[in-house]
Amino acid sequence: MYGIFKRRKYFPHTYIHQLRIVFKLKEDKFHFMALSDTQQRIMPRREDREHSHCQVLAYPEAVLLTNPINPKLKGEVDDKYQYSIESKDNKLHGWIADHDAVGFWMITPSDEFRTGGPHKQDLTSHVGPTALSMFVSNHYMGKFYKEGVAWKKAFGPVLIYLNSATFDHAHRYRKSLWKDAKKRLSKEIKSWPYSFAASKDYPHADHRGEVSGQLQVRDKYLHKQLMKAKSAFVGLAAPGRAGSWQTEGKGYQFWTQTDRAGHFSIKNVRRGKYNLYAWVHGFIGNYKLDRNVSVHPGHKKNLGTLIYDPPRSGPTLWEIGIPDRTAAEFFIPDPNPTFVNSILNHEGEKFRQYGLWDRYSDTYPHHDLVFKVGASNYSRDWFFAHVPRRTGNDTKATTWKIKFKLQEVKKSGKYTLQMALAAANFAEVQVRINTPDGSPHFTTNRIGYDNAVARHGIHGLYRLYSINVPGKGLRGGNNTIFLTQTRCKDEFMAVMYDYIRLEGPAV
Incomplete structure (x- = not known):
């Protein structure tokens, strides 16, 4: 599934608070939710959030379950924001129908179309049972998209994946379904960018480029020599000031992490003009390359060694x-x-x-x-x-x-x-x-x-x-x-x- 959104220049100013794909699953079947290897559980039901079953807490999204249908959940809090995940990790989540041993999974192999960069947090699944693929939101960020300019953007594709297993009363099928969904995610990541998409707004691999280089850090108060930018986040996003990628949403973003020596390679980048941004664990501030980076189909561009001078006035x-x-x-x-x-x-x-x-x-x-x-x-x-x-x-x-x-x-x-x-x-x-x-x-x-x-x-x-x-x-x-x-x-x-x-x- 995917969506292509276009805004013409003469359209009135407006805010886009949310863009998303939402699935409301069968309430009598899907009760078990899985977000990660450690975050899996039987979930409350939609009725449990009604007045006779809960107490609303500091805001409507959060409730204390006082009389849930499943008595084992009594005394727990349910709040959809508790299931948020950063975009870089928000690739697989879903639900399991226990009696049928069937899984419903939302798989997102790339976050290039999401807003706000790799650390932007957003919703996944929550009581309903509800499964979400978030494209745009102001959660953990604030409002944006209010401007009188033209833009066009393809969100997705994302895969809605269903699987099944042999039912057993020991619930081993849950582990089997989750393991299979993770295996399918790996396959989708390797297949990105997809070759089947026919829209001209979704370029295939041969219409994308690659940007590589090495990032080092210079801080004489820590070390006399240049330091390797180990595990730094390096990305290409729309031109702007340093750090502007945090609130950018009209364009695409492509991010990776450096290796131990600070080397990076950003693959499958759409054609366009970008700024190269980075931040390095252990150092304050935002890095921005002082020139634009133009990406062309089939081209590989090596930027060489880049030096980040983090803000520093003295020891x-x-x-x-x-x-x-x-x-x-x-x-x-x-x-x-x-x-x-x-x-x-x-x-x-x-x-x-x-x-x-x-x-x-x-x-x-x-x-x-x-x-x-x-x-x-x-x-x-x-x-x-x-x-x-x-x-x-x-x-x-x-x-x-x-x-x-x-x-x-x-x-x-x-x-x-x-x-x-x-x-x-x-x-x-x-x-x-x-x-x-x-x-x-x-x-x-x-x-x-x-x-x-x-x-x-x-x-x-x-x-x-x-x-x-x-x-x-x-x-x-x-x-x-x-x-x-x-x-x-x-x-x-x-x-x-x-x-x-x-x-x-x-x-």
Whole structure:
């Protein structure tokens, strides 16, 4: 299945919130859902989300099952956002009809047509039983596609695959159906781009090109020699500023990861003009090649060795977290025992449990978070999301403190606070140096629409702020940085930090 969408220049301005293929399966047959090797379960029924069977929680998508048809599910939370997956991994999901030992699978061998790049998260399957192939959405991102320009785009093809197995009461057929679906996915990936498509809007392999090269990183404060950009994400997307691929949707995107030496090869690229983008695990910022890359059918283009100079003003004095564009390394609390989804009872998806934002007030009942550089541990002492504090039925702004010592301070020197955000939703972070009150030294102003906290995502859109800190504002000895998330009309106005680093003056 596929869809081809065309917008003429004279069409009125509009938003496209969702483009998707949706299958509503037989409710009396399909009860078992599979998203991955570890995420498989008997699911609630559609009726379980009706008023007499559940309690609606903080928003309509999330319910507590109080009287489900299957009594084993009583006391669990169901929320479609708990089943979200990043585009790069969102290739196979589906349902099994137990009594018939039949599987229904949505297979997506390529994500070149999806919006927002490889890390864009989106829905998969949820109660209904419902199976989705998402082409466009504003989930974990915000609105886009509002412009008076012409564009045309082919979404898909995606494969709807059905399989069957011999029924047995030990449910071994579930494993057999899942294994067969994974085998079929591998076959489809090898077959991409498909040769059967007749539309001129879908080029076959001989009408595509290839781009290769090697990416290295230059950061003299970490290493005197160039460093190999190991496992970096490298991609071709529409021309724009560095990082613009996160919110781009009208064109196609082609991504790969580098090998241990930083080499990359991006195959089966449609004809067109692109920018080459990248980001490297362990380094802040976004890379963009300073020239356009033109791809022609049947041509292989080697860009040679490319050098990424990540943002850096001076040596590292201290750092919190890992530059990986997520908040996954920070403290993710156990869910409230009242609000648990058993499909998420493994470490990899712990952050998708319901209500974790509310655990901040439980973890810090009397004062806000204080992180002491050199003594605190970010995996234990840095909460994964900077959220408002719950006070009865109200919420209020919170201020986190970073305490650190400097042996000496160059009063005329320029220090830099590198603050990378993994997500933001109607939030504002104000930064103050050694004084908790008065005008902020820096503010992000109001930012973000990704709603990653409510949607159980460990990241939304990546942002980086390089904040100038004059030496005269620091002290020899004890210092404190105050981070205030000022907006607090509801618990979901929040940010997630990716990484924070204080740099000394250049040497």
